Amino acid sequence: MSQATPPHRSRVPWALAVTVGLCSGLVGYVIHAARVNRIPKQVVQVERLTDMPGREETPAISPDGKAVAFVAAVGGKRQIWVIQLAGGPPRAITKDDADHYGPRWSADSNSLIYLASYLGSNAIWEIPVAGGMARMLVDAVAPGDLSHDGKSLAFFRLRDGSAELTIAARDGSNPHTVTKAPGVGIYSNLRWDPGDKKLAYQEGRNLLVTGISGGESVRAAVGDAPVAGFAWAPDNAGLIVSSSRDTSGPLVYNLWLIPRKEGSSPSQLTFGELSYATPDISRSGGGLVVSRTFVPPSGSMAEADIVMFTGLKW
Numbered sequence: 678m679s680q681a682t683p684p685h686r687s688r689v690p691w692a693l694a695v696t697v698g699l700c701s702g703l704v705g706y707v708i709h710a711a712r713v714n715r716i717p718k719q720v721v722q723v724e725r726l727t728d729m730p731g732r733e734e735t736p737a738i739s740p741d742g743k744a745v746a747f748v749a750a751v752g753g754k755r756q757i758w759v760i761q762l763a764g765g766p767p768r769a770i771t772k773d774d775a776d777h778y779g780p781r782w783s784a785d786s787n788s789l790i791y792l793a794s795y796l797g798s799n800a801i802w803e804i805p806v807a808g809g810m811a812r813m814l815v816d817a818v819a820p821g822d823l824s825h826d827g828k829s830l831a832f833f834r835l836r837d838g839s840a841e842l843t844i845a846a847r848d849g850s851n852p853h854t855v856t857k858a859p860g861v862g863i864y865s866n867l868r869w870d871p872g873d874k875k876l877a878y879q880e881g882r883n884l885l886v887t888g889i890s891g892g893e894s895v896r897a898a899v900g901d902a903p904v905a906g907f908a909w910a911p912d913n914a915g916l917i918v919s920s921s922r923d924t925s926g927p928l929v930y931n932l933w934l935i936p937r938k939e940g941s942s943p944s945q946l947t948f949g950e951l952s953y954a955t956p957d958i959s960r961s962g963g964g965l966v967v968s969r970t971f972v973p974p975s976g977s978m979a980e981a982d983i984v985m986f987t988g989l990k991w
Contacts, residue, residue, distance in 0.1 A: 721988045726760055726966070727767060732981040733758075735779055735906075735955045736966040739786040740825075742959045744806070745966050746770070746780040746789055747983050757791055759806055762985075770804060771811070779820025779865070784827030792820040801832055801849075814849035819864040823847070824873045825960075831855075831876055833864050840864060842876065844889060856887050856894055866906050866955070871913045879904060884918065897935065900943075905930045906955030910991060911962040913937065917946070917991065919954045919967070927972045930954050932965075934991040946991060954981075965989055 727733045729749055736747040746759045751769065755776040760767040770789060771777050778792040783803075790803045801821045804811040814830060815821075818840060821832030830845045834852070845852035858864060858880065867878040877886045882903045885894040902922035910917060915936040921928040923945075930952040934944040947953050953967040970981040 721986055724985045724987070725982055726762075726985055727983040729767065729982075730980070732968075732970075733983045734968045734981060736968060736983045737780050737782055737789075737957050738959050738964060738966050738985075739782045740784055740960055741786040742961065742964065743786065745983060745985070746782065747968070748777060748780065757789060757804075759789075760983075770806060781820070781822050783823055784825065790814065790821060790823060790830070792817060801830070815843075815845060815852065820867065822867045822869055822876075824869050825871065826873055829873070831867055831869060833858060833867065833878075842867075842878070842887065842894070855889060855891055858894070868907070868909060870909050871911055871960075877907065877909070877916065879907075884916070899933075899935055903928065903930075905952070908956045908958045908965075910934070911958055911960055914991075915941075917956050917958065917965070919952075919956055928952075929972050932956060932967070944991060946989060963987060 726745060727747065731750055733747050733749045736745050738745050743763065744759050744761050746757060748755050749758050750756065754774060755778065756772060757770040757777050757780045758767040759770055775793045775795050780789045780791045782789055788803050788805050790801055792799060793802055799816065799818055801814045801817045802811045803814055815832055816834060817832040818835050819833045821830055823830055828847055830847060830849060832843055833840050834843050840858040842855045842858055843852050844855055863881055865879045867876060869876060875886055875888055877884065884897040884899050884904055884907060886897055887894040897916065899918050899920060900922050902920050905919040907916050907918040915934055918933050918935050919930045920933050921930050929950060931948060932946040932953050934946060950972065952970040952972050954970065956965055956967045958965045965986040966983060968981045969984045971979050
């Protein structure tokens with residue numbers, strides 16, 4: 678399979694805007710922050726995985742821990758790429774004339790789902806990583822996620838003018854609404870918790886959590902600073918959040934642990950002038966991948982690469 682060399686990237690946001698009715702009365706989730714702790718000094722290895730022109734974003738590590746999928750642009754279109762952690766160059770998985778967003782792995786690490794837009798219609802598609810034709814699963818308005826047990830697909834659909842958080846069977850059949858999505862904004866980073874009992878997602882800068890049995894989504898107590906992605910800790914102890922809290926001037930996003938236990942304090946995991954966005958964590962907890970950006974004093978958008986942390990404790 679031939680590989681194109683991508684030019685500099687377009688800056689189209691990968692989450693899609695959906696206008697829905699406002700929903701009031703949200704209550705606090707059990708993730709609570711009372712004060713800030715800092716993780717003690719530790720030996721952490723940082724490995725650069727990509728070195729392409731432009732921006733590499735929204736990495737997702739495969740369940741078997743052998744590969745990382747991400748988004749990067751080729752010819753002005755955002756494509757899905759995969760890089761093997763054992764070595765070798767990135768390989769383009771999609772090559773068609775459309776923008777692709779939010780890659781997520783199947784439970785067996787053999788395929789990827791993603792959101793793509795064709796002729797103005799948005800849908801979640803699935804494609805084999807080893808090669809083959811993509812197939813459409815469901816119409817959707819934002820990227821989705823597959824459960825850890827491989828049985829269910831979570832996604833947002835638009836119905837009667839409102840966005841609904843929806844769960845369907847693995848192939849997109851038998852969909853049922855979990856909850857009406859609150860607010861007016863951009864929906865992104867939909868993620869199953871490690872036990873497949875809850876779903877978390879972003880609505881603008883808000884991070885919301887809901888149980889799969891239904892009910893109102895509640896806001897996680899991550900503060901008022903903008904959030905640029907998150908991941909569930911593999912032991913379900915909390916959320917690893919990319920947040921610009923405690924920064925001034927150009928926004929720098931660091932990784933924070935927001936503990937699930939009420940009364941526990943958030944812990945800052947990364948420091949410095951580099952931003953770390955859209956984290957994803959291996960199921961074993963041994964590796965964490967992020968999109969890394971140097972933020973210049975002007976605050977302008979810079980190139981981004983994918984890096985992996987190993988040895989990071991929370």
